[in-house]
Amino acid sequence: xxxxxxxxxxxxxxxxxxxxxxxxxxxxxxxxxxxxxxxxxxxxxxxxxxxxxxxxxxxxxxxxxxxxxxxxxxxxxxxxxxxxxxxxxxxxxxxxxxxxxx
Numbered sequence: 001x002x003x004x005x006x007x008x009x010x011x012x013x014x015x016x017x018x019x020x021x022x023x024x025x026x027x028x029x030x031x032x033x034x035x036x037x038x039x040x041x042x043x044x045x046x047x048x049x050x051x052x053x054x055x056x057x058x059x060x061x062x063x064x065x066x067x068x069x070x071x072x073x074x075x076x077x078x079x080x081x082x083x084x085x086x087x088x089x090x091x092x093x094x095x096x097x098x099x100x101x102x
Contacts, residue, residue: 010055015046015097044085044093052082055096059086067093078102 020043021027028038049055052071060066067085074081083097 010049010051010058012048012050015048017045044095046095046097049096049098052098056084
């Protein structure tokens with residue numbers, strides 16, 4: 001990742017993207033034509049981090065608005081997700097997450 005070396009130290013890369021749409025049927029047909037199937041609504045994108053604590057400290061130092069009170073832990077089938085979200089300049093949620101597979 002280019003840019004601030006401190007950011008590159010705590011942010012590994014893109015995890016996933018959520019794309020809001022005003023024309024659901026147009027979007028649905030577009031992605032189904034490409035072989036995708038509906039997975040539900042999404043309103044954010046997520047970046048991978050190996051060190052959520054350092055990443056949280058970094059975004060707080062930058063003055064970004066953190067949406068949770070600290071780092072969250074979510075137990076899913078076969079993995080543990082450690083994450084937090086910030087609010088981007090357009091009101092979008094940006095998630096920083098670490099996935100640990102069991």
